[in-house]
Amino acid sequence: MIVVMNHGAKQEEIQRVIDRLTGAGFQIHLSEGVERTIIGAIGDKTRLSQLALEAMPGVDKLVPILQQFKLAGREFKEQGTVVKVGNISIGGEQLHVMAGPCAVESRGQLLEVAHEVKEAGATLLRGGAFKPRTSPYAFQGLEEEGLKILAEAREQTGLPIVTEVVDPRTVELVANYTDILQIGARNMQNFFLLKEVAKADKPVLLKRGPSATIEEWLMAAEYIMAGGNYNVILCERGIRTYETYTRNTLDLNAVPAVKNLSHLPVIVDPSHGTGKWKLVAPMARAAIAAGADGLMVEVHCSPAEAMSDGPQSLTPENFRVLMQEIRQIAPVMGRKLG
């Protein structure tokens, strides 16, 4: 951390900053320039947020030098993390595709699509039972009934399931059914929910918030890890920009960026990321070529009847074509698709 003092900061103001830093165990390097005095502080970065240096008299600004996360960082753990879900390993040589409908709508709908995606090569089944919706008048999900249907689909197909948890009060309930607990984009900084999934004995799929920086996303992972659960899978799903043609701007730059900064596996959701089914396959291919460890894709047997997010869902047929393309790109990346 660098503390930049104001042009004309007084000697005593500089001293007071130094005292507070050394008092908190930081090692100090002082640079007195013509225009400004600059104080470098080296020590436990996790303590800096408690020092309130930015409000001290004479301080112009703080300049962070290192990322604030620790457990989630590549410097903490050189080797990429592999998250085990049953006999599946996410983050290893094998790519994994989680496919299924946005929402579980009925037993028939889910079972049909579950078999379809399995046949096409998906290795996990996705589907929402609790749906956070922008409008209070929209379909809100089948809740526990949906979880039961997901569990039945797993039994029939053998595919582990991933479903969203939206409320700290239902983490335990959802964890009883699902194989991976999904934190949705809007809940990425719902810290009280993060603390709850940190206690659960299930891997967590953490979607990037729609306006979260890569660093904030990794800090959210840090919450879960600091709470004791190291099995975090990151999922890029698009950020909010000024562009309106796409629902979100799927930020594939985040894939190699996360690979540089963190050891956690990262997958990509091109369905929410673009909001248009025609863009899903190109961006899914691109995600794999950028180095993602897998995909999360919405598939619906009749998108035009879907109760949520139909416009971004692939038909089983389109999904099969996409899987075929991924299978060809995988080896270029030194990966394979089962």
Next chain:
Amino acid sequence: MIVVMNHGAKQEEIQRVIDRLTGAGFQIHLSEGVERTIIGAIGDKTRLSQLALEAMPGVDKLVPILQQFKLAGREFKEQGTVVKVGNISIGGEQLHVMAGPCAVESRGQLLEVAHEVKEAGATLLRGGAFKPRTSPYAFQGLEEEGLKILAEAREQTGLPIVTEVVDPRTVELVANYTDILQIGARNMQNFFLLKEVAKADKPVLLKRGPSATIEEWLMAAEYIMAGGNYNVILCERGIRTYETYTRNTLDLNAVPAVKNLSHLPVIVDPSHGTGKWKLVAPMARAAIAAGADGLMVEVHCSPAEAMSDGPQSLTPENFRVLMQEIRQIAPVMGRKLG
């Protein structure tokens, strides 16, 4: 709602869209142009999200004509809503300033600042007991202990209190102490928390999410109102943009925009909105000149010792100067500051 069909959509595709709309009770207006066919649909807008039209074959896109909110809209209620908090009326002629520290840190700290802000003219006391923090290693708040201190400050000063609620499980607890339940920016789309405060018998201060459009913000208000609680106060607190000089970009345009679209009162938080105390007073004055019904301002007796957000806190002295300026601008707006 307008449904724009693809260039070259088939007659049967057009008919299927019309059938689905009329089946849902919509009245249809068909425009067959040279390049495109356009279907206008008039009816209950709250049902549209369930029709999944965008995924139907031949559909290019949906163009919403009316805002999706209803209860929160100016067309639903012409007259501005006045929210009563004890003997205070927010949204009336009187402007209200909610002041206090970002976080309750100790009994001494809060009581001191409470008396200071009251003397300067604040009519409500703010202070966080539960703090959602980006870093798991940062101070997380005094929790119930903090609520008790807030209640004591209210007793001593007579100022009603406003404090944040962050978890559906603690809504009841917080409601037992506070006069206004605050929904923080990061929780604006925590729909399960919104549903919980909708059931509480306390007014809700709803902060705008850091990447929420004005329409999404009003949809979040709609959640609370649809759940039975009509006492919603909106609070603009800055949005995320590419600009990095300010912590957020305080969007004062939202003040007259909300006044046009909605009947709900709107206040402004220039402390979080700018993140720099030097910008707080100019933007607070500007907020009032733009037509805001009040302000939420962070005040701390020694910002440099604050456990959170010191850099954006005013000293009591700076706060008094600001209140003096507001007092002079208020009459230009046909308002007054008590």
Next chain:
Amino acid sequence: MIVVMNHGAKQEEIQRVIDRLTGAGFQIHLSEGVERTIIGAIGDKTRLSQLALEAMPGVDKLVPILQQFKLAGREFKEQGTVVKVGNISIGGEQLHVMAGPCAVESRGQLLEVAHEVKEAGATLLRGGAFKPRTSPYAFQGLEEEGLKILAEAREQTGLPIVTEVVDPRTVELVANYTDILQIGARNMQNFFLLKEVAKADKPVLLKRGPSATIEEWLMAAEYIMAGGNYNVILCERGIRTYETYTRNTLDLNAVPAVKNLSHLPVIVDPSHGTGKWKLVAPMARAAIAAGADGLMVEVHCSPAEAMSDGPQSLTPENFRVLMQEIRQIAPVMGRKLG
């Protein structure tokens, strides 16, 4: 400037960075931490961009400590700059309002509105003769004919004029007619145009680019100043964000921010900034309350007939009401409106 080396950077890589910096006349402060080595460099900041340090082996990133502008900075000149235009002083005690139509459409249209805005208290006349339009099929301006009409309006009303220059080849032509050369938002980083107006003997009104940071805006001012023209007036006119309700997001935070960073006067254009005439008056009042030195406002005698930007133009009547309100807010700011 701080150079942060990679975790594990080699001693020779560190030495090579130090050598390049000292070779360029920089003074060095070295901090060797456990995790990272950090090199502080103090010297002529304008030379840093030529050193390409960021690409040197072992370098993680550069962290700028000081703003890159110099002539435009408050540290270069403590006192606020006052720009003289005829017998008008922009940046002094007096607030100035530049009003008129978006585009000069005809002699009759301009003369009528010129007299109207003068009567209401405007002290400068605005109007576009060269119009940069998003569509090649839209009205592109009257060009020199428009300049002649502006000059005639000045003769009749005594109001100095401000009009946009869009092409390096016509700077001289426009300068022959206008009192202030306006650089439009889309041209803020048209550096070859900036260099040309730097040579002109007329003050320059520099609009902020739609996606320019405050620092980039001041760097554009630096171009003009480095070219020899110190009479630069900054104009905030809205930035591009994800919000779609307003045409742009007028960023009033930029007003106090610029006042902190720079000595140049700053005015605000709420017409382009919001794109909706109903929001113009509230945001104009707010701009003055935030500390702006003046306004630029679109006024059109019949907005519904305007050939460009009608929806954001005030009628003369609405403009008079606004001027009345500004007249009342000005004294709170220690300013006056003539």
Next chain:
Amino acid sequence: MIVVMNHGAKQEEIQRVIDRLTGAGFQIHLSEGVERTIIGAIGDKTRLSQLALEAMPGVDKLVPILQQFKLAGREFKEQGTVVKVGNISIGGEQLHVMAGPCAVESRGQLLEVAHEVKEAGATLLRGGAFKPRTSPYAFQGLEEEGLKILAEAREQTGLPIVTEVVDPRTVELVANYTDILQIGARNMQNFFLLKEVAKADKPVLLKRGPSATIEEWLMAAEYIMAGGNYNVILCERGIRTYETYTRNTLDLNAVPAVKNLSHLPVIVDPSHGTGKWKLVAPMARAAIAAGADGLMVEVHCSPAEAMSDGPQSLTPENFRVLMQEIRQIAPVMGRKLG
């Protein structure tokens, strides 16, 4: 175009809108709903911007139904455009990679890198002779001297060249040397420059502006096409978002989006798009997988000595590896790399 009238618009206001539309040759469809009246207008969309409907009394807003571009649109020309540059075809089966340094720095530097990139498989040579730089103190390019060096490199290697034109006064000069005229991102809406390159007898590479929507980008292409030059190649190079880890956010979604909307070829520049050389190869691979017709990549023999944009330049060795990867992904896309 849909005109949405205000709740409570008067019959005569509605009639006046209809009259103006029919007077301009539009065909009208009227929908009188309970809440609002909606007027659909079908006709020559290029004339709408001249009608100023949005400012007419009683009008709430205009809702565009069709994109505003015409010549650039897929509806105007079904088949993808192939741009010929010498014996090279951009937009055909063959992928093309334009490689070279950000700026031409010296004869030796350029010739060396030109041979390197040719050998690795690049089919065009890039290099800037006129450099638009944010700081007036940064290296501004070798100007005509740089153009001569580029021409010499072409002679030696046979690679056609692409270089940026920044000023309407030098379009002819640059066109005398280059094979493709490049419009840089900051000049995408420099309409007077666009009109000038429209007259040139050379293909134009049009970079997307840093805050341009896809529609605005295609409107800029429309300017060039409306001016008579149909040989436009689009180039995605990153947009400005709130994310700061990358210099820009390379928006690969734009690749399939442009392919849907337009018939023009589109290439991707991952060097400017990310600003970090480590991200260049992953994003270059991803661009091809998303369906791009080619790449523009910065290569420098010693990035650490580069006079501009070193941190985002590949070494010849890294470039060779990348080309090898692209060669493997191309066939999956039904493309090949020469």
